[in-house]
Every structure is written in C-alpha cells, then in structure tokens.
Amino acid sequence: MAASINEVAGKHFDYVRLQTAGLTIAARLAEDPRTTVAVLEAGPENLDDPMISMSINSYHLDHTMPGQYARHFRNPAYDWCLETTPQEFCGDAVYGWPRGKMLGGSSAINFFGWIKPQAKDIDAWERLGNPGWNWARFQEYAKKAEGFIPPADAEWAKSRHMIHDPHVHGYDGPVKTAYPLTICATEFPFRQTLLNCGIPLSRGVLGGDPIGVSMVPNTIDPITQKRVYATTAYYLPNKDKKNLTVLCDALVHRILSRKDERFVEATSVEFEHGGGIHKVNVRKEVILCAGALKSPQILELSGIGNKSVLESFGIETLVDLPGVGENMQEHSYSMVIHELKPESNLKTLDSLADPTIDAAQRELYKSGKGMYCTGFSNVAFFPLSTIFSAQEVEDMVTEQRSKIDSDGQTDESRKALYEQYKIQLQKIESGWNGDCEILPFPGSIVPSFIRDGKNHMSTLAGLHLPFSRGNIHIRSADPKDDPSINPRSFENDFDMKVLVRLLKYCRNLANVEPWKSIVAKEVLPGPQCQSDEEIEKFIKKSLGTMFHTAGSASMLPRESRGVVDPALIVYGTRNIRVADLSIVPLHVAAHTQATAYAVGEIAADLVKAGTAKGRL
Template sequence: MANSIKDVADHAFDYVIAGGGTAGLALAAGLAANSSTQVLVLEAGPENLEESSPIRIPAPPGVVINDPKYAWVFKSSPQKHLEGREVVVQRGRTLGGSSAVNFTVWNHPPAGDVDAWEKLGNPGWNWELFQKYAKKAESFTSSSPERQALYRQEPHLSSHGVDGPLKTKFPDWVFKGDVIIQDAMQNLGIPVAKDPYGGDPIGTSMLAACVDPRTHTRSYAATAYYLPNKEKANLKVLCNAIVERVVFNDQHNDENVEASGVQFIHDGVKHVVHVRKEVVICAGALKTPQILELSGIGSRDILEPLGIKPRIILPGVGENLQEHAFCGVTFELQSKNAFETLDLFNDKAFAAEQHKLHKEQKGMAAMTITNFCFAPLKSTTETPSEAVKLIALQRQNIEERIRSGTLPPGLKEQWMMQLERMEEAKSGECEIVIIPGLFGGAAEPGKAYVTLIASANSMFSRGSVHVTSCDPNVDPAIDLGYFAEEFDLKLVTEMIKFARRLGETEPLKSIIAKETVPGSNVTTDEQIQDYIKRTLSSTYHTVSTAVMLPRDMNGVVDSKLRVYGTKNVRVADISIVPLHVAAHTQSTAYVIGGVAADIIMKDT
C-alpha cells in the first residue's frame, strides 16, 4: 500500500470517502478521473492485495467470509421469530469490501424492481439508469459457441458491458448436473429467462460471475477500480482506518450542517482529515448507519441516551432494514453418476492439487455458481391459485394496518409496491440457487450432493441497525426482523416445498439417491416451518438502512444521495436502496458508486 498515515492525517482533500468497498472504490475511481480533484478513501480493513490471497480463488465459494482478516463477522440480535436464534451476518472488511468475499455472482434485477425506486419519489433512478451504469462497469467475455450450446451459457451480448473495468465470464468448469436441473425446472413449469441481464431475468438461467478470463481469478473492486488507479497522485487510500464520525462546522444551524472533516482511528490513535468539498459515506448497510449516528445524525431516542449530541434529526437512520434470507434442501446424488461436486474439496490433498492447477488456469478451483432460477410466487406454489390466495390475504392484512394508522412513514408505499409486483408476477421474489455440493454442513466422505438454496427476495418484514456505544469498535445492534410479518414465513415454506417437488421431477429425480436435508421426517407445514426457523440464514444482501426516499417518508438521503439537513455529506452504497430487488446486490453496489461519481462531479 503506497499511502501511510503521514500522507493523510491533518491533510485536506476535496473528497473523503468513508469505506473502500464495492461502491466506495467505484466512486473513488470516478472522482479521481478528474486529475485536479484530490480524493481520499479510508478503509477499515487491511488491503489483502497479494496475488496469493485466498480472495483471488473462486472455488470453493465462501472460504474467507468467516475470517476476521477479510470480513466483519457480525451477529444479529436474538431473532424473536426464529426462536431466539442469533444469525451470523458477514460483510467484507478489506479493500474491495464484500466484492472480495462474496460468491462472485453477477446478475441484474428485473427492470420493474428498479423502476419502483423512481415511483417511490426518486427522479431518474430507474432501469434505464441502472442498465447504463451496470454495462459501464462490466467487461464481459462470452464462451465459445460449443460451450454455449453444451452448457447453455447464453451470452445476451447486447445486455452486457464489454469494456468496463470489472471482468465477467461464465465458468470453465461446470457441474454436470446443472443442465439436468434446468430441464427439471422447465418440466415443473419454469421457463428459460428471456434476457437475464436485460431486465427480464424471470425463469431459469445460467449466469456469469466476476472472474477474470485471463487468470481465472476473482475480479472485484480492488482489482477493477483500485489497482488500475493506484499510481494516480490525486488518489490516496489508507487501510486499517476505522471511521468514527463526520466532523461538522459549529457555525451552521441544524438544517444546514457542513462537514469540515472526518475523524478516524488508525493503529489505536485518533486522527482527523479535513475536507474541502464533500464527505461520502460508503460503509455498507450495516456500518453506514453507525457512522451517521456517531456523527449525531439519527433519532433522538438512539443518540441522547448515549450522550451523542443530535445534529440532524433523521428517524430513518438505521431503520427500514430489508434483507434476503434462505434455507437449503440437500439431496445426495447417486454414486453411479460420478458427479464432481464441491464436496471433493473436503479432501485436503484434492484441494491442494486443485489450487496448483488453478495457477495454470485449470481445474475446479476456477468454477463459480452459475445455475439460478428467479420466479414469482405464482410459479412456485403447487397451483397458481394458492399464491393468489396468499397474496390476497397479505393485501388484506396490509390494508387493515394502513387503516389503523400504525405504520411508520414510507412503509405503506413500499409494501403496496411489493404487493403490486407480486400480483403482476413480474418479479423474482422466489429464488433457487444450485450449489453443487452439501452447503452448510459436513459431507459424508466419498459422497456427492447438490443443495437447492431457496432464497426469499421480497420480504415484507423490516429490521434495524443502531449504535449501542460511542466506541466505533463496538458492533452495532443488528435486528434482521425475520418473520415479523407472517407472510414471509409462508413464502419460504412454499419455496422449500417447491425445491422438494423439483427433486421429484425428471430428469433430476433419476440422479438423486435421497433427500438428506431437511430429511424425510419433515413433512407437514408445521415441521417445515420449524426447520426454517432453526436454519434460516442471511443472504448477505442487507439494504435500505440509509434509504433514498422523501424526507417525510423517513428518507435519509435525497435523490442526489445528499443526507437531509447537510450541505456536503452523501451516502453512496446499498444502504440507500429504496426497495429491495430480486437479485444479488453486487451489481447494484457498483451502479450506485458509478452514479454517485457523476452526480457529485456535476454538483461540485
């Protein structure tokens, strides 16, 4: 790392970015493109840029996500509707953020999911904008015609970017059961998605991943946006710098607050860096609210008991948390088929050999998760009428809550938008991810498995994240709010039943030996729901805790990402998402960073 504390402390920069993650580095590269602009990025984690880092190897996925060297390993508060369980919630804590530790999935949400953002009061934030910046970020390399035909790696070239900094491709190593599972999905009524990257991902599809086609290594924010720009004299990046708070000038009133700098901790010592133009917080949906609250921006009820002087009263800070969640159904595969799965990596000798092959751009360590299904609830219940009934009951419930006048500002509009999308059956609230292996448990030696991850992408439940201490090293309290709304539990129940029906559908049925999780003793809805409550996991897609909505709807930032009541503080990460999308959030984070750079350069 070229920059040290002496390059930063007590110096002044035009822009100070709090967080060197997915959105933060995309934003930094955009701002630093103007050579007359001085940009500083403060990242809480280490750089981890060595080429030998396990970050770089795509498979098996999730290797570093629980390692404090690379990730924040948060725990939620005990979840009331999960029998008091604490849920582990990981985020990238390294240069590149969660793009360095995720499963490398690259996909786009349905166009209507993004258009909903504009309908909620954010002019210009629509599908056209999203697609423009997603393509600007991406450099896609398609497979050969032979591989396209064999593994159904449909390129849809017009919906991909081809000259952006982020490298994407289909995997070279492919699980031989993927095509079989896709055939079973079609036999169960799920169509092939028309254009997964063009705003119409509903159906089953093989998706690309963030992997460099030259090296078969992870392409992420640090390699795409930092390394190509690290020699620029106008860009400084300081790692192991924990941002504590934004420093404000005292001469302005509470509705016109101006930031003068940022206070941070490096090697246990507090420092201040000064800002000439703007502070942009890009610390993610679990850390951005913490920085805002420690800066005196939030609810009096949160700030004053901790002795934090309220500078701007914004009750929406840390509220409105939206998340995806998943459970798995695992099948043991018949041994006669000799499927190669990720279970092989449990053998240390095999894993070592694959890592050697990876250096030659060969072998299973270059594989990525590629087989996905995004479907509306109406496609995953046993009959469409069951989904219609569930959605109608949820509409009735919400309308009663609206009449009671007990909903917080903004929630009514979000919920009604979610209902509309479900009724239209144009979103992918029900997602199935095919993991070639036993996911979340110990595989029996010599056996091969496949796990169907059932992920709920449009939860009505809302959670929160708030500070409990003035010490920035103390994790915030994270309440995921899972199943606060009963409809969400019913939706996940239907998804587990759908995954099981898929296992009973040919040609998948013929390669399965037995179901191992949750197992044949789990049959009734009540037993399925008990299994869900015991095993439900976060999908690491938290959004909306510094939401972009009108202020009277509990918004935290306006459509230009400026924090209400401030002159020069913005938020640019997925905490601003107004309503969750039926997609993995990596592309959304890159889009927000790119859009933010252009907004800021036009404004200042």
Template structure:
C-alpha cells in the same frame, strides 16, 4: 495478476493532505467513486478503509474457494440479535473488512435486477433511478466476454450483447466448465415450466439461466472493486488510500445555521487522527455501518442517540430503519458418490493437489468453477393458484408509500421473480453436519421481495461513563418473519419450499440424487422429528423453515432514498445527499429503498458509478 506499484501512506501524512472528497469505506461502491473522481487531476481524493489491502490471498482470489474467507480476518463477523421469527436464533452476518469490501468476499455472482425493481424506486419519487436511467451505469461498469456458439449450445450461456457493457472495469464471464448437476439444470427446470431465459440482463431475469460471474477471463481469478477499480488507479498522485484505519465519527460544523460535513475522525494503530475535506464526505460503509456512523456522528433518531450518549445534531428517525434482507433456506441431498465437490477437495489431499495443478496450469478444474445454475420464479409458478390466492388475501394494509409500491409486486399472476433457486454440489447449510465419504448437493431457495423490515442501530451506553463508540458493534435486528408482513413472508417461503424439493425430484437432476438428508425425507423422519410431517398428501415444511431459514447476505435499505416523502421516510435524496447536512452523501446498498430480485453486486457497482457522475455534475454547476 500484475500488481502495480502501490503507494503507501502514514496516517499523519494522510491527515496532512487537503482533500476535495473523502470516502469512508474502500468497498464495492467506495472504490468506484475513488477511481472515477480521481480521473480528474485537479480533484484530490482520500479513501479510509478499516481492513487490510491484499491481492494475492487464494481464499479471496481463487473462485473455487468461495466462502472460505467468511468468519476470518477479512470479515467484520457481525451477528444479529436473537430472532423471534426464527425461534430465537441469532444469525452470523458476514461483511467485508478488506480493500474491496464485500466484493472481495462474495460468491462472484453477476446478475442484474428486473426493470420493475428499479422502476419501483423511481415510482417512489427518486428521479433518475429507474431501469432506463440506470442501464447506462450498469453497462459502464461491465465488460462482457461473450461465450462461443459451442459453449452456448453446451452450457446455455446465452446473452444479449445490446444490454451489456464492452469497456467497463468489471469483466463478466461464463465459466469454462461446470459441475455435473449444472448440466442437468436447464432440462429439469424447463420440464417444470420455467423456461430458459436467453436474455436475463435485459430487464427480466424470470426463468432458468446460467449466470455470469465477476472473474478475470485470463487468470480465472476474482475481480473485485480493489482489482478492477483501484489497481488501475493506484499510482495517481491525487488518490490516497489508507487501510487498516477505522473512521469513528463524521465531523460536523455549523455554517450559516446548518450543519456541514468537514471531515472525519479516525483511529489507526491505536492513535486517533482527523482528516479534513473541502467539498464532500462520501459514506460508503454499507448497510450495517453507514447508519452506525451517522448515529455516532449525531444524525438519527433522538431516542437512539440520547441512549448512546451522543448529542443530537440532525434528527432523522429513518436512519437505520427499512432494513430488508433476502432470506434463504438450504436443503441438502446425498449425491452419487462418484461426484466431487468442494468438501472433497478440502478433505482429500490427492484431489486437492490435482485441482490445484489444473487451476495453475490451465485455469480449469474445480478451483475455477462457481455455482452458476440459477432460476427466478414468480409466486404463481411455484405455488398452486388456490393456495397463493389464500396467502395473498392476507397482505397487510400498506402503511407507507414504499409498502404500496412493494405490494403491487404481489398481485396474483404477477410475473416477477420473487423466489430464487440455486443448486450445486456441496453442503451449504450451517446446520447440517456432513458424513465423511459422502457427497452432497444443496438446493438453495431465497425470498427476493421481503415484506419483513428490520433495523440497525448503535447500542445504548448502558450507564458507562463514555458514549457508544465504533467498536461497540451495532444492534442488527432484521425482524425476520416479524411485523405486519412477516406472516406472509413465512407462508410464501413455506409453500415455495415444496417446489424446491420438487426440482430435486425431477429428472434429469434427480438421477444424480440418492436421497434428501436435510430435512430428512418424510418417510424417514421420526414422529417426534420437527423437520418433516406428511400433511394432506403434501409435505409440511413449516417447522423446518422456521428452524433453519438463514440470511443470503444481501442487506439493503438502512439509509434509503426518501423520494416524494423526503426526510419523512428517507435518509438521502435522489442525489444521495443526506437530509439536513451539507457536504455529506451516501453511496452503497443502504440507499436502496426496496429490494431487488437479483444478487445485488452489479447494482451496487452501478450505484457507485451513478454517484460519481452526480458528484461531478454538481461540482461543475
């Protein structure tokens, strides 16, 4: 990767500038906005990012080292509260703390939601956010590098060029090669009734497919918002990026009896500074920290603010609510010992050296590979009809417009990808301890449209003399398997888990598998082991799902668009303007009112693109 000259700036020099737009968070959407707004030479743009700037750390850049950065210096290392629905377990919640944000930490999966996902947002009254509205922004983000006919035949790397971009900053590609289990994925899923989807970016990702990845086609390195959007813009004289600086508060002033965002207060190297803005502050801190910063600035539920010692400026009880996350389980299988996975590279210097050489010389081998065997299935495809009808008969009464729109996706027979399955080599479970000398594979199952909703709020000051600050971690309470819809989420995951195991018991994938090791196969479990119980001829995963469900790292919704109900149910309007404050917008995953059946990376880029377009439109009015 060729790194252009990157201007450096001191906090004092940054604060002396006159900004038109000031962006909080140099992450996925934030850097899209920075790049697009700064194309206009008359607009001065500032970005404040809490993490460092790095472009050459292999734990970020090398695809096959995905996951190594989690829990380290590039991660905020958040944690949830103990979850009653998970038998009291607290979960680690990684979030990117580096220029590029979570796009520099994720697993580079490039998928798009379904037409119904985005049309549901529009149905709620968020004009301009339906599938047809967003498709131009999805395409604007992307440059598809098409696979050859030979590659398509061998790896099922299909695409429909009409629905992809050709000139966007993010290069989406298919890998050169795949793991051995991937070679059996499509035939296995096809035999179970999940057909191969040859156009999974056209508004339906139902079925099995080989996923695209956000990787550079030449260097086979990660493509993030930092490399794709910031680097080509870095030398612009009207774009200024300050890293390792943490915004502490959004400055609000009263003008004509209404609050206006006029800048931010931030800390850098132990000192405090202010930066002022003439047009807008744009909050792009993500689903965890966007609500946190609103509350620290006096925008939110009065009881939360008062307990934290923060004066209430704009009362909005929806800040931090509506938290939704994809929940995940990870079954682990012992595989044929001749296979090689990521763990083997990390423990065997000879294998690691060979992989490193292949990657450096030909951009191939294990370090160039990513898990790409995906499938999205409707509930009716993975849960027997009588069981599913019984489960859905317990849908809770809809309390809000969002509930009504969401519950339409659960009509029996509805063809929606409510469950995602992924399989690849490696032990992906944080709860299973591998044995040396054995090779493992993991079947991941993820619930896509959760009914459980949680919240994120700043903590109370606990009688301290000073109010709550940015360094006091927010209280993250996803309320997994809780609330009126929690029991239904749990029932769906428990029964869909059987299909996950069925995939691994079906040829040709099963020919690579020696046995299931987590949870233990029912015949091997002791009578006192809670992870496997034979029940009426079918295995019961109830206790195992309760004890080992974790996050898929896809939180959304905490500053959601309000739609028809406005600030009675939302935090921002359909143009992403914060209710009750002029000159303040939010553009990140927190504005999504309902979850999508997809990994959210591509959608967050599209949110950034659309936000930039709206801001420029409003500027010209």
C-alpha cells in the same frame, strides 16, 4: 501500496470517502487531476492475498481458488463477523451476517455472480419519489462498470444457454465478467429438472427480465482465473495517481460538522489508526460507502439519526432523521441437501475432501482448469404463482393488503412504508416477478455431510421480496462496538408462508427427472421433517442471509422516513452523501453485486455534476 498515516492525518482533501464499497466513486473522481480524494478503510489491504485473489500461482496454498467458497466467513482477517440480535419470531435465534472487512469490502469475499435486477424493480425506485432512478439509467451505468469477455467458443456457450446478447453487456468497464470456464456437471441435469417443472428459460438475465432459468456470468477473469473485485477493478489501475490516497486500518469514528440555521456541513472526519485518534479535513464532500450494515452506524455516531436513539447514548443530535437505520431489507434462504447416487458418477466440490482427487485438481488449476475453477452459474428466479395456485396468491395478497391498511392507521412507521408495500403487492399480482429464487450449490453447504466419498447438491431456496422490515442502530457511542442488527425475520408471516412452500418445492425436485435418477436421498431437512410446523422449525434453525442487505439509509422523501434525496445527499446536510446499497428504497429480486457497482457509478457522476446543495 496504500498510504501512510502521515499522508492523511491533518491534511485537506476535496472528497473523503469512508470505507471502500465505493472504490468505484474514488477512482472516477480521481480521473480529474485537479481533484483530491482520500479513502479511509477500516480493514487491511490484503493485496496479493491468495485467499482473495485466487492466483493460479498460489496453487500450493490452502483455500486459494474460486472453487472454495465461504472460507473467509468468521475469519476476522477478512470478515467483520457481525451477528443479528436474538430474533423474536425465530425462537431468539442469532444469525451470522458476514461482511468483508478489507480494501474492496464484500466484493472481495462474495460468490462472484453478476446478475442485474428486473427493470421494474429499478423503475420502482423512481415511483417512490426519486426522479431519474429508473431502469434505462441503471442499465447505462451498470454497463459502464462491466467489462464482459464473451465466451471464446460460441457453440459451446450456446449449448449451455450462456446468453450473449451484445446489447445488454458493457465491454470496456473495469469489472471483468465472463461465464465460468468450469461448471459442475450436476448443474445441467438440475437445470433440465427446473425446465421440466415448468420454469422457463430466462428471456434476458442481464437485460431487465431475468425471470426463469439462467446461466450467469461471474466476476472471475477467464484469462488469469483470479477474482475481479473493487480493488483490482478500480484501485490498482489508479494506485499511482497522486490525487488518490487510500489509508487502510483506519476505523472511522464520526463525521465532524458545523451547523448553521438550516444545514449541517461536514468539515472533517475523525478516525483511529495505529492506536491514535486523527482527523482528515474535507473541502467539498464526505461520501459514506460503508454498506447497509455500517453506514447507519457512522451517521448515528456523527449526530445524524433518530433523536431518541442518539440521546440515549449521549450523542448530540445535529439532524433528527428517524429513517436512519430503518427500512432494512434482506434476502434470506433455507436449504435442501441431497446425496447423489454413486452410479451417477457426478462429482461435486465434496470430492475435493479426497486427497487424491484434491491433488489432481490442484494440478489442473495450474493451467486454469478443473474443479478449483468452478463458478456459480445456474440460477432461477420465478413468481409466487409457480409454487402457489392462482387462488392462493389472490388470497395472500388480499390478506396482506388488509393488514397493511390496518397497520397504516395505527403505526406511523408502517404508514411510511405503505407505498413500498403497495408496489410489492402489485409486483406479485403481475404474475411475472422474481419473488423466489432457487440456487444450486455443487456440494454440501453443511460440512458435516462431506465424508466417505459421498457427493451432494445443496439447493438454496431464496426469499427476495420480504414484507418484514428490520433496523440497524448503534449499541453505544463507542465506534468499536458493532451495531445492533435486527432484521426482524418473519415479523410478517407472509414471508414464512412463502419460504415454507418454496422449501417444499425444492424437496419435490427429487421426484422429477432427470434429477430423480441422480438423487440417492435427502439428508437435510431429512425424512423426519414433514409437517408445515416442522418445516418452519427447520427454516428458523437453518436460515441464512444472502449478504444482500439494503434499505437502511433509504432514498425516499424525508416524510416517508427517507435518509437521502435523489442526489444521495443526506437530508439536513450540505455535503454528506451516502452511496451504497443502504440507499436502495425497495429491494430488488436479484443478487446485488451489479447493483452496488451501478449505484457507485451513478453516484460518481452526481458528485461530478456538483449536486451537493443541501435539502431539508
């Protein structure tokens, strides 16, 4: 359905969009028939691919349903297959960081959760020097993206704590959301266990106060049981518009620009397609939406970044912008896996390894029922005060504040981070913040445990507000070389202290009813792992990314190592804009799908308002 090379190469467009995490923007700009928009996507279309769409008509194919997660990871047909550099503070461990490489980007391979951040997480962006980037505006645009479909059975939904507050949802947006029709039976006793531990029910998971235990909507259409992602939500409804041109398998090399005494102005984009090098010309703007792992790479290849980095690879510096690729933040997790008692008769996704059960469930899937329609639903966000005593939290904050003050006096980059750290510490001191997450997965996240008809539950222990900061930079001047991704995991030992305690908390859930009566034993980390030192080693070995990377082209004042201004224009340029999670200056305590769509919707209106005037 996408365009041919002849429709793009050498042609002129008002706006050229690089990569498709921002199909949102392309579709919104194309609403004006006088505006021409081109989208360059490095990956394939993958349209009507059952591995992505999970069509109920494709039940006979392997791994096509929502109930099968992470099948795309490490598969180059869908994933960039990125890896970190050896992590200095993790014994030189290298971690995989999956990201979607296709039309629709990572929205085509995510785990469906539709969760909005705390209001104060978004308000913090405004406090960091970005007027208008606050919760009220964010909520307006998140609702513009969302097309929530309320549960058909209100009493059924209420009994499962599926909150339907009509004021927090959008109903007319292109991204269809709904509570999953099938929820694994293990999630209900697990949720009650969390409540019995003192974690309250959330007061508003989509209304700016998600702290507590929640059931969350998914981006799965309840009618078709298909995945809803950027391609189905924003591209397909607009694919026949003559002013919207999408070219896939087009790897961007660099933005080509001219420079006057004050600003750089993009004139075209160089890209590779079908083995040849081509250019597409831009009349108004280049809008970069390649995500937090790829947008910095394209900026640096285009001569925008830290001069010392660019010169080391022979790239002419057009804008010396040291913040490009810095301030990278990520949500990470470790895990506990419990084997369930056979007499509990609770089946998880592990049971699909049994051919008889699998065949029966595939039959159910034809009518939109059964385990292959399972969606993520339970989630719990809570503050450090849940797992540490008040005195311990106070001591940790005092120690961290002292460390930050000391670093700011000796390290210029740390000085630029001071305002971020100050807000993070204030959030911790508030005692009502989503520093931690517990996410139950209905099955073993480690395949080797799936055997002999046993059922498991994986409890993911997530760290949401890390003090460690990483970076992403080019390895060479070759666009085909993946960037160097260095999250600097546990550079700040505050993060490890939190994750160790959180993992202990997750292990202890097996001693609390009703989970206590369901769990047979812990299989990971296992009884041999007891001391803090042993738990640290396990965390470093098992550490995972939640695929929520942010901050690598931060929306901050330039003197604070910012990359874009509040209009998302790259400093020192007239018409290059970044609009993806890389602009997030301080991470949010939530999964990021809704945030990514809201940023795209806001960016589209910024473009329409003609805010590209350049800022030094």
